Amino acid sequence: MSTRVITLLTALCLLLPIDAALAQSAAPTPPAENEGWRITIYPVLAWVPAGIDMDISLPLAEADGGILGQIIDSRLDGAFLGGFSAAKGAWRLDADGLWAGVGGDRLESPAFTVDADVIYVHVTGGRRIVKDLYATAGVRRLALKYVINVDALGVFERKPGVWDPLVGLGWHTWRRHFEVHAIFEGGGFGVGSDVEVATSFRFDWKPIPHFGVTAGYQFLYFNVDDSVRGREFRVKQTLHGPIAGVGFYF
Secondary structure, eight states, X not given: OHHHHHHHHHHHHHHHHHHHHHHHHSXXXXXXXXXXXXXXXXXXXXXXXXXXXXXXXXXXXXXXXXXXXXXXXXXXXXXXXXXXXXXXXXXXXXXXXXXXXXXXXXXXXSOEEEEEEEEEEEEEEEEEEETTEEEEEEEEEEEEEEEEEETTTEEEEEOOEXXXXXXXXXXXXXXXSEEEEEEEEEEOTTTSXXXXXXXXXXXXXXXXXXXXXXXXXXXXXXXXXXXXXXXXXXXXXXXXXXXXXXXXXX
């Protein structure tokens, strides 16, 4: 997980100078402190997690040692992401929701199959600290469902749900015909999940008033524990991949 995070953060650092160059070539329209609200709605953001990793620790009965293993062959059953943002002066609000159906098989011993639904609602508020850089804080509600079929032992199902407090940084550049958005957030802190890390980068192109297209990349990692008969069911989940969609700007 740390290697992927470092790679994504490095990519963001490389992309920010590109944003600066675009800003110099575009007619600047910096936001004024007394301007009205800028509202953006993303009704459809298609997210295709190209990387799906699951590490499962599962107690099956009081007398056994349970199973512990990483999914070897992962698959995507479907995903949907939608979002909303509102900005005025130095303040910004972002909200989005996700459903992803994923699964995978472990063919080595211990052999098992996992089907998972990952649903979240994510809300953050931000305050500009310098130019386009915002300090953010918020919450993510994770509603998870794991159905695990273990060879010769039957089916095990868990539905852990957690509220994760989040803190982070956001980079939001706004111009007449394009926008650049980059975020990094960390959270959980043992209040909800043990650890959560999320980062994303998106570029919005607005060729005509009130309409545009957006594309980028998103990464999400979380580590959730759930008590089962006095023992811990633990899952470490990673989802990352490209996103694309449309936006309406007001």
